[in-house]
């Protein structure tokens with residue numbers, strides 16, 4: 208569900224013609240729809256209205272401060288994984304008491320920054336991290352609210368790179384060590400256990416892995432309550448999948464109902480950390496056709512966006528629908544859509560039936576709102592594209608295009624090489 212639609216043969220985002228934005232900022236460009244983000248957030252939020260809950264938007268999915276700010280207006284908290292993301296969340300005006308801090312490798316500096324900011328809780332991923340958190344809390348004489356992230360050993364049946372709760376993955380603490388760790392934490396009065404947490408992966412398209420993870424968490428929760436711990440937050444992470452091609456992910460209401468059913472008799476505030484499901488289908492990457500060419504075996508459409516701008520196809524073999532900005536074609540052909548980077552993995556589509564585009568035409572790469580710009584790089588010394596947020600009949604440049612000077616600004620040549 209999104210608000211990118213054709214009107215009179217031309218692609219619009221809400222009430223703004225895409226071509227109008229292209230005339231202003233050029234290509235490649237990320238374009239997001241505020242109305243789509245609001246709609247997704249509200250549907251998600253409403254699905255959980257029958258249970259005490261807190262939504263902490265997973266900032267890493269799309270961390271532009273305008274997007275975080277838009278979500279803050281709707282009441283969202285934030286799930287962050289670095290000091291940089293914490294800074295973004297605070298700058299966007301998110302209430303620190305709605306911020307949870309996840310991640311396997313929080314540095315002491317990051318922990319100190321978050322403690323001073325008085326965030327809601329640390330989702331701790333190892334026993335050594337718990338010890339470090341305790342030491343820093345003691346030094347600052349501040350209580351450190353925490354949950355342990357459990358590795359529930361559940362296969363979420365998604366791409367292996369985004370499965371995070373299976374036994375051999377680096378995330379979380381194995382179940383068998385968890386109770387001992389909570390007990391150990393009692394030795395340090397600055398460590399303040401207030402919840403438990405799991406996040407099993409991303410782009411998950413069935414309900415059962417979530418229910419299995421929650422039932423594991425529930426068992427541990429009950430054991431801890433029996434041991435006298437006063438827990439308040441049960442954080443089940445994010446991971447709900449979206450439609451890129453023909454997936455059939457659960458509706459937010461179905462997902463919520465399953466969680467509510469499993470979690471309702473616990474006296475817990477359920478924390479949810481959705482990322483992709485909020486922003487994924489709310490963004491597109493628009494690119495210009497530079498050239499077309501063919502060899503005996505294949506036809507290629509060479510575009511001005513590349514894997515440095517959107518790495519998902521190269522990285523996860525991810526499918527992104529591609530549509531023309533103008534609906535004016537009668538002929539179709541099977542092509543590879545590729546970027547200018549010197550890597551064979553630099554593609555957006557392989558053997559895809561597309562309208563027969565020509566040099567200078569524009570294509571929209573759909574569902575690029577999550578893990579798009581945030582994963583971009585400057586490989587091949589390519590300045591990163593701008594980000595534009597459309598809201599009804601207006602649009603805002605929420606990140607300007609980088610320049611080549613920007614790329615060189617951090618480098619110096621030692622005098623001896625001059």
Ligand SMILES: *Cc1c(COP(=O)(O)O)cnc(C)c1O
Pocket residue numbers: 265267268286309310406408409410444445446447480481482483484577
């Ligand atoms: C990435 C991540 C999320 C968000 O995952 P989505 O699939 O985008 O919903 C939530 N929690 C944690 C800990 C994460 O690492």
